[in-house]
Amino acid sequence: xxxxxxxxxxxxxxxxxxxxxxxxxxxxxxxxxxxxxxxxxxxxxxxxxxxxxxxxxxxxxxxxxxxxxxxxxxxxxxxxxxxxxxxxxxxxxxxxxxxxxxxxxxxxxxxxxxxxxxxxxxxxxxxxxxxxxxxxxxxxxxxxxxxxxxxxxxxxxxxxxxxxxxxxxxxxxxxxxxxxxxxxxxxxxxxxxxxxxxxxxxxxxxxxxxxxxxxxxxxxxxxxxxxxxxxxxxxxxxxxxxxxxxxxxxxxxxxxxxxxxxxxxxxxxxxxxxxxxxxxxxxxxxxxxxxxxxxxxxxxxxxxxxxxxxxxxxxxxxxxxxxxxxxxxxxxxxxxxxxxxxxxxxxxxxxxxxxxxxxxx
Amino acid sequence: xxxxxxxxxxxxxxxxxxxxxxxxxxxxxxxxxxxxxxxxxxxxxxxxxxxxxxxxxxxxxxxxxxxxxxxxxxxxxxxxxxxxxxxxxxxxxxxxxxxxxxxxxxxxxxxxxxxxxxxxxxxxxxxxxxxxxxxxxxxxxxxxxxxxxxxxxxxxxxxxxxxxxxxxxxxxxxxxxxxxxxxxxxxxxxxxxxxxxxxxxxxxxxxxxxxxxxxxxxxxxxxxxxxxxxxxxxxxxxxxxxxxxxxxxxxxxxxxxxxxxxxxxxxxxxxxxxxxxxxxxxxxxxxxxxxxxxxxxxx
Amino acid sequence: xxxxxxxxxxxxxxxxxxxxxxxxxxxxxxxxxxxxxxxxxxxxxxxxxxxxxxxxxxxxxxxxxxxxxxxxxxxxxxxxxxxxxxxxxxxxxxxxxxxxxxxxxxxxxxxxxxxxxxxxxxxxxxxxxxxxxxxxxxxxxxxxxxxxxxxxxxxxxxxxxxxxxxxxxxxxxxxxxxxxxxxxxxxxxxxxxxxxxxxxxxxxxxxxxxxxxxxxxxxxxxxxxxxxxxxxxxxxxxxxxxxxxxxxxxxxxxxxxxxxxxxxxxxxxxxxxxxxxxxxxxxxxxxx
Ligand SMILES: Nc1ncnc2c1ncn2[C@@H]1O[C@H](COP(=O)(O)OP(=O)(O)OP(=O)(O)O)[C@@H](O)[C@H]1O
Ligand SMILES: [Mg+2]
Numbered sequence: 001x002x003x004x005x006x007x008x009x010x011x012x013x014x015x016x017x018x019x020x021x022x023x024x025x026x027x028x029x030x031x032x033x034x035x036x037x038x039x040x041x042x043x044x045x046x047x048x049x050x051x052x053x054x055x056x057x058x059x060x061x062x063x064x065x066x067x068x069x070x071x072x073x074x075x076x077x078x079x080x081x082x083x084x085x086x087x088x089x090x091x092x093x094x095x096x097x098x099x100x101x102x103x104x105x106x107x108x109x110x111x112x113x114x115x116x117x118x119x120x121x122x123x124x125x126x127x128x129x130x131x132x133x134x135x136x137x138x139x140x141x142x143x144x145x146x147x148x149x150x151x152x153x154x155x156x157x158x159x160x161x162x163x164x165x166x167x168x169x170x171x172x173x174x175x176x177x178x179x180x181x182x183x184x185x186x187x188x189x190x191x192x193x194x195x196x197x198x199x200x201x202x203x204x205x206x207x208x209x210x211x212x213x214x215x216x217x218x219x220x221x222x223x224x225x226x227x228x229x230x231x232x233x234x235x236x237x238x239x240x241x242x243x244x245x246x247x248x249x250x251x252x253x254x255x256x257x258x259x260x261x262x263x264x265x266x267x268x269x270x271x272x273x274x275x276x277x278x279x280x281x282x283x284x285x286x287x288x289x290x291x292x293x294x295x296x297x298x299x300x301x302x303x304x305x306x307x308x309x310x311x312x313x314x315x316x317x318x319x320x321x322x323x324x325x326x327x328x329x330x331x332x333x334x335x336x337x338x339x340x341x342x343x344x345x346x347x348x349x350x351x352x353x354x355x356x357x358x359x360x361x
Numbered sequence: 362x363x364x365x366x367x368x369x370x371x372x373x374x375x376x377x378x379x380x381x382x383x384x385x386x387x388x389x390x391x392x393x394x395x396x397x398x399x400x401x402x403x404x405x406x407x408x409x410x411x412x413x414x415x416x417x418x419x420x421x422x423x424x425x426x427x428x429x430x431x432x433x434x435x436x437x438x439x440x441x442x443x444x445x446x447x448x449x450x451x452x453x454x455x456x457x458x459x460x461x462x463x464x465x466x467x468x469x470x471x472x473x474x475x476x477x478x479x480x481x482x483x484x485x486x487x488x489x490x491x492x493x494x495x496x497x498x499x500x501x502x503x504x505x506x507x508x509x510x511x512x513x514x515x516x517x518x519x520x521x522x523x524x525x526x527x528x529x530x531x532x533x534x535x536x537x538x539x540x541x542x543x544x545x546x547x548x549x550x551x552x553x554x555x556x557x558x559x560x561x562x563x564x565x566x567x568x569x570x571x572x573x574x575x576x577x578x579x580x581x582x583x584x585x586x587x588x589x590x591x592x593x594x595x596x597x598x599x600x601x602x603x604x605x606x607x608x609x610x611x612x613x614x615x616x617x618x619x620x621x622x623x624x625x626x627x628x629x630x631x632x633x634x635x636x637x638x639x640x641x642x643x644x645x646x647x648x649x650x651x652x653x654x655x656x657x658x659x660x
Numbered sequence: 661x662x663x664x665x666x667x668x669x670x671x672x673x674x675x676x677x678x679x680x681x682x683x684x685x686x687x688x689x690x691x692x693x694x695x696x697x698x699x700x701x702x703x704x705x706x707x708x709x710x711x712x713x714x715x716x717x718x719x720x721x722x723x724x725x726x727x728x729x730x731x732x733x734x735x736x737x738x739x740x741x742x743x744x745x746x747x748x749x750x751x752x753x754x755x756x757x758x759x760x761x762x763x764x765x766x767x768x769x770x771x772x773x774x775x776x777x778x779x780x781x782x783x784x785x786x787x788x789x790x791x792x793x794x795x796x797x798x799x800x801x802x803x804x805x806x807x808x809x810x811x812x813x814x815x816x817x818x819x820x821x822x823x824x825x826x827x828x829x830x831x832x833x834x835x836x837x838x839x840x841x842x843x844x845x846x847x848x849x850x851x852x853x854x855x856x857x858x859x860x861x862x863x864x865x866x867x868x869x870x871x872x873x874x875x876x877x878x879x880x881x882x883x884x885x886x887x888x889x890x891x892x893x894x895x896x897x898x899x900x901x902x903x904x905x906x907x908x909x910x911x912x913x914x915x916x917x918x919x920x921x922x923x924x925x926x927x928x929x930x931x932x933x934x935x936x937x938x939x940x941x942x943x944x945x946x947x948x
Contacts, residue, residue, distance in 0.1 A: 052848075072848045073848060073849070085844065087864065088840060099849055101849060101851075102851075377775045378775075380857075381766050381781075384762050385784070387825075388788055389784060392788045395791065398799035398802065399796070399798070399799060456673065472935045472936075477924065477931075478684075480878060480928050481882070481927075482900050482923065488920060489687070489920070492913075493687050500704075507706065513703075529684075595794050595885055596884040600904075617792075637795065638792070641790040642786075642790055
């Protein structure tokens with residue numbers, strides 16, 4: 001159990017910057033999700049926390065103690081690797097047992113922990129197989145079992161669910177969260193799947209291009225994204241982004257795009273190119289044109305059962321997504337009008353920082 | 362950098378040094394010492410008659426080697442021998458690997474038989490092929506007589522001796538190539554062949570698209586290895602043809618042997634050794650530049 | 661129909677491979693079973709008419725009485741052969757063991773770790789592989805005479821190691837490179853680097869270790885050039901140089917063939933036990 005602090009962490013590989021000046025604190029007993037697109041430096045960050053990589057500069061602290069120079073084993077972390085790495089010449093059981101090789105436990109305790117971990121992950125039947133005889137998902141579960149038999153200060157999981165089928169993923173996701181809450185052990189989970197991030201994390205840290213974009217609860221990340229990147233990356237179907245400009249005229253500030261004019265509550269001085277963001281559930285579809293609505297054509301309709309997603313195309317051939325009732329009757333090619341709900345509109349400046357949080361007011 | 366950065370674990374460099382340093386020192390000694398010695402010899406005229414004398418002559422030997430017609434002929438013999446050996450060894454190795462990769466009964470026995478040539482010294486290979494190819498004892502003669510053509514068939518002649526040498530050398534090296542290729546072939550998932558069958562690929566297309574790509578890096582490595590081994594080959598040629606008939610099969614190694622040990626012109630032989638070394642390293646580097654770099658990246 | 665055709669092709673390919681491998685061997689080794697006048701006959705016989713194992717007795721110095729009462733005398737070279745056999749076994753065993761000890765860590769370090777000047781050191785190894793024995797003979801000979809190593813087994817072992825170490829290292833580097841990156845796992849499990857190497861890497865790479873052993877054994881067993889120069893005619897004589905007596909000093913084809921057959925036995929045994937490992941080296945394992 002411990003509080004992990006990352007202090008101005010910087011990591012470069014031969015001049016290629018993988019992580020830049022990252023500050024991050026993971027509270028004791030917290031489950032933090034590191035979320036970001038492929039190649040943004042999640043694994044590198046995790047490796048630095050684990051002690052597998054030496055930071056180019058910056059420190060890693062466990063409970064206010066500088067562990068930057070400590071070996072991975074001294075830090076007593078448990079880790080599941082992205083490719084669910086296992087020793088190929090050992091059976092699943094031997095693999096799990098090696099986690100405890102240096103723990104000086106008696107045999108009975110070792111066996112007890114192994115059987116507990118395997119029953120949590122449902123791999124009792126696989127224990128005597130070699131990794132090459134396991135499927136990708138089975139390997140992933142064995143790797144997870146190998147991590148949880150230790151009673152570590154922190155769990156570091158690098159995309160632990162990536163290779164699993166949808167059903168197994170749901171079960172295991174819940175199992176992991178349950179385990180973490182029960183043990184109260186600090187856990188960091190890396191993923192690029194935002195649904196996984198939203199459902200698992202106490203807090204989510206969104207990374208992009210080696211930088212921390214935003215850290216916050218799932219609710220904050222979803223409803224109050226701090227940057228355009230977070231807004232676009234989190235949420236499915238994704239947030240609609242409409243390019244435009246903020247103009248100040250007659251003392252009034254307006255957002256103007258090709259087909260849309262909208263009057264947000266903004267301070268003057270924010271004038272310039274901007275992007276309007278609106279979640280699909282806040283984009284309302286109307287048959288008739290009206291003020292504040294964009295004329296659109298139906299491009300595709302996706303029925304998800306509980307609701308449907310309509311993909312629309314505006315005059316500039318940009319795709320917009322809207323959530324509608326399952327009974328939605330529109331056909332491809334129909335001409336409709338889409339009106340963003342002004343109270344839920346977000347505006348981002350040229351640099352991608354959020355300007356207003358209309359939704360919060 | 363910082364004092365706090367002292368790690369409990371050994372750094373890469375420390376660990377590498379610990380494991381590798383003694384060996385590297387040994388290697389540098391056995392590489393540097395003979396090279397240094399050979400360099401010294403190549404810069405001196407060493408004579409034994411009338412007392413041992415070594416006179417410094419600078420790069421004279423090197424200049425002489427470059428102007429030497431016999432050297433140029435030997436260079437050509439070496440290149441021709443190497444090209445033929447390598448091509449044959451790689452093709453034979455690939456064929457053997459493909460045959461061994463099929464499921465069959467007695468696979469272990471067949472593999473053991475096929476590896477046999479590699480168990481024979483190059484000296485032994487030399488003897489074997491000289492029996493096989495010479496007119497007095499050769500299989501050609503025996504077959505010719507059995508067919509009623511009463512004439513000795515001798516292929517160890519000026520025209521064909523290099524080919525005989527190349528076949529023998531390839532015969533000896535092919536199992537090595539084959540087994541490494543086989544190890545590679547075994548890792549190709551059989552689903553890829555199913556996929557190829559679904560895509561209705563012909564046998565040739567399957568071979569080119571499924572079988573060959575994973576082998577390419579190993580093929581490159583063994584092309585290099587067989588090239589190096591062929592260029593520095595001596596005992597086999599010494600036993601089989603003795604550089605003859607005449608000088609028809611006098612490779613660079615044979616000529617170096619002759620200059621150094623028969624004519625006792627140590628300086629000249631050493632200078633020629635450096636030419637051979639340059640040829641070997643140059644060829645390897647060119648192979649790497651033209652081929653290996655690409656393959657290494659695609660792994 | 662097409663299935664049959666492809667089976668025919670594969671049998672044909674197998675036949676070609678077997679003929680390519682066995683024909684040269686057969687043509688020479690049949691001499692060991694020939695009688696002296698069959699050997700002298702022209703054209704050479706296609707197969708032994710009255711096969712006799714006399715030569716195999718003779719090379720160990722034993723007389724052999726043939727069916728017609730003629731006694732074929734033991735070879736005068738027998739002492740050389742027997743001593744050569746012993747020496748060759750000693751040299752090969754020692755070289756194999758030492759090579760393994762040295763090469764495994766070396767190849768591992770080069771394959772898996774990054775450190776300054778790595779490429780230059782790799783080039784030094786390549787250089788060692790490329791050095792032709794004919795060029796290094798004289799320097800070694802001069803050094804050996806000075807150090808009193810000439811004509812000794814120790815001297816031959818050292819010089820053979822200079823061939824096996826670089827060559828086997830070079831081959832194994834590629835193999836180790838392809839093993840999965842389990843070092844990270846081992847670090848988390850708390851293994852030191854030495855433990856990781858000994859307990860994780862070596863057992864996992866046992867096929868590679870086996871192959872390294874075969875290669876080192878075969879190289880030293882078959883080494884001829886250095887042996888000819890450094891130990892020929894001394895008590896440290898190895899089998900290949902002892903045999904060459906049958907070719908150069910006292911030509912005796914049936915003895916030569918029997919002796920060559922003899923030299924094949926130990927490596928063939930080694931190869932038989934280890935061929936499975938070579939085939940299962942998993943050079944590029946797609947399943948990590
Ligand atoms: N050992 C390395 N050498 C050089 N570059 C590296 C190394 N490891 C990572 N990188 C680079 O650093 C960047 C971040 O890599 P990292 O593995 O942390 O990404 P990631 O966020 O985990 O991506 P993914 O979701 O695909 O796993 C990438 O651009 C990658 O190419
Ligand atoms: Mg990653």
